[in-house]
Amino acid sequence: xxxxxxxxxxxxxxxxxxxxxxxxxxxxxxxxxxxxxxxxxxxxxxxxxxxxxxxxxxxxxxxxxxxxxxxxxxxxxxxxxxxxxxxxxxxxxxxxxxxxxxxxxxxxxxxxxxxxxxxxxxxxxxxxxxxxxxxxxxxxxxxxxxxxxxxxxxxxxxxxxxxxxxxxxxxxxxxxxxxxxxxxxxxxxxxxxxxxxxxxxxxxxxxxxxxxxxxxxxxxxxxxxxxxxxxxxxxxxxxxxxxxxxxxxxxxxxxxxxxxxxxxxxxxxxxxxxxxxxxxxxxxxxxxxxxxxxxxxxxxxxxxxxxxxxxxxxxxxxxxxxxxxxxxxxxxxxxxxxxxxxxxxxxxxxxxxxxxxxxxxxxxxxxxxxxxxxxxxxxxxxxxxxxxxxxxxxxxxxxxxxxxxxxxxxxxxxxxxxxxxxxxxxxxxxxxxxxxxxxxxxxxxxxxxxxxxxxxxxxxxxxxxxxxxxxxx
Ligand code: UDP
Ligand code: UDP
Numbered sequence: 001x002x003x004x005x006x007x008x009x010x011x012x013x014x015x016x017x018x019x020x021x022x023x024x025x026x027x028x029x030x031x032x033x034x035x036x037x038x039x040x041x042x043x044x045x046x047x048x049x050x051x052x053x054x055x056x057x058x059x060x061x062x063x064x065x066x067x068x069x070x071x072x073x074x075x076x077x078x079x080x081x082x083x084x085x086x087x088x089x090x091x092x093x094x095x096x097x098x099x100x101x102x103x104x105x106x107x108x109x110x111x112x113x114x115x116x117x118x119x120x121x122x123x124x125x126x127x128x129x130x131x132x133x134x135x136x137x138x139x140x141x142x143x144x145x146x147x148x149x150x151x152x153x154x155x156x157x158x159x160x161x162x163x164x165x166x167x168x169x170x171x172x173x174x175x176x177x178x179x180x181x182x183x184x185x186x187x188x189x190x191x192x193x194x195x196x197x198x199x200x201x202x203x204x205x206x207x208x209x210x211x212x213x214x215x216x217x218x219x220x221x222x223x224x225x226x227x228x229x230x231x232x233x234x235x236x237x238x239x240x241x242x243x244x245x246x247x248x249x250x251x252x253x254x255x256x257x258x259x260x261x262x263x264x265x266x267x268x269x270x271x272x273x274x275x276x277x278x279x280x281x282x283x284x285x286x287x288x289x290x291x292x293x294x295x296x297x298x299x300x301x302x303x304x305x306x307x308x309x310x311x312x313x314x315x316x317x318x319x320x321x322x323x324x325x326x327x328x329x330x331x332x333x334x335x336x337x338x339x340x341x342x343x344x345x346x347x348x349x350x351x352x353x354x355x356x357x358x359x360x361x362x363x364x365x366x367x368x369x370x371x372x373x374x375x376x377x378x379x380x381x382x383x384x385x386x387x388x389x390x391x392x393x394x395x396x397x398x399x400x401x402x403x404x405x406x407x408x409x410x411x412x413x414x415x416x417x418x419x420x421x422x423x424x425x426x427x428x429x430x431x432x433x434x435x436x437x438x439x440x441x442x443x444x445x446x447x448x449x450x451x452x453x454x455x456x457x458x459x460x461x462x463x464x465x466x467x468x469x470x471x472x473x
């Protein structure tokens with residue numbers, strides 16, 4: 001009897017920063033001839049279906065399961081943690097039943113699951129379906145998560161009361177020279193080492209060593225040192241990014257009609273394209289692009305500090321203000337009319353953009369970002385230097401790498417005042433340091449491009465991943 005064809009199921013955490021890169025990988029695997037099922041929650045599925053470019057290829061199907069929250073729950077803004085909790089409680093049985101019943105066109109031979117959904121890995125083990133983990137953050141933060149047990153053992157977590165947050169931490173091998181307390185993932189800022197979120201993420205990260213492999217959306221050379229540490233415990237680690245670029249290249253070479261949507265976040269919010277003609281009218285490298293990703297929320301005072309900082313900095317700006325960006329949803333967060341009037345000429349406000357397209361526009365000179373991993377890798381690919389205002393989780397580590405390791409931006413972590421915003425934007429937009437950061441980021445962008453070019457490390461890792469998946473069927 002002929003062997004069953006490889007059928008891979010992918011399951012992301014239902015948040016954009018996780019869905020988006022895993023959907024890209026799903027499409028890449030499909031373009032390379034595997035049967036692919038992309039499983040997500042009904043809510044995410046509805047949001048994705050709003051995107052017209054998402055027509056399916058033969059052998060590619062979407063499946064969805066409920067997330068356990070009421071239909072009118074926003075699942076975003078400040079309330080996304082309820083989603084994570086609900087998932088943990090609801091999904092195990094449903095996922096198990098689906099995996100058992102999913103026999104068309106063929107049974108699932110391998111799963112690629114989000115590293116933050118350990119139950120999915122448990123189901124795989126129970127049903128003896130091999131599990132590969134996709135970690136949607138970068139290797140640099142993954143390594144810090146991996147070191148949480150040793151940070152606790154060394155007494156470095158929890159931080160001593162009244163300690164200096166600028167002091168270096170000693171228990172993350174390879175980062176002793178530059179990683180300060182404040183640069184550890186935000187979940188390390190706890191009173192007790194038994195904190196449930198700290199423990200949940202630390203143990204999900206430790207478990208990575210049990211699975212068939214670990215995937216990162218990055219280029220090998222960008223994170224070589226951290227990857228060497230990670231491979232000492234997770235030897236089968238694939239770097240297949242930036243997936244955006246791989247997907248575009250594959251799509252061109254296969255002439256696929258049902259390829260990827262050009263957008264970096266298909267159908268999440270309605271894209272406002274009015275900023276494109278506005279950008280076209282600006283001179284090269286003159287605009288600061290401002291976006292805090294899909295989850296960050298700002299208080300009204302914080303919004304106003306950014307606003308004043310941008311108004312005073314002397315540069316034009318394009319600012320993504322998502323419908324749920326503000327903590328206060330009752331209109332109390334509206335911008336004062338005088339301020340909006342005063343910046344009408346120099347600012348363009350939109351609810352959502354195609355970030356990849358914006359970062360690739362010649363008018364964009366810098367990116368004021370929350371340092372989410374997707375945004376970071378997109379900015380590096382586009383060669384745009386960054387002003388970082390990390391909000392939580394891995395963003396604390398990413399922004400330190402941006403400012404101190406890659407030297408492609410500045411880090412305003414833990415501050416939010418108009419003077420700092422204005423000063424840091426100017427530092428990245430003008431002067432000798434700005435030139436140096438720009439040179440560095442253009443260098444990195446060439447480096448990651450080499451990873452995805454024919455024969456580059458990401459292509460080799462992708463081939464290896466596909467061979468390994470085939471061997472599992
Ligand atoms: N998260 C959470 N509580 C948990 C476990 C996970 O809030 O108990 C989510 C949260 O959605 C956040 C993500 O974990 O966005 C952490 O993202 P990060 O990028 O640091 O993790 P990774 O991407 O490394 O897998
Ligand atoms: N994004 C977008 N349009 C916007 C703002 C963000 O397409 O107006 C995309 C961005 O390109 C990135 C994702 O949203 O792919 C955000 O992911 P990231 O990891 O940076 O942050 P998160 O939303 O997970 O905090």
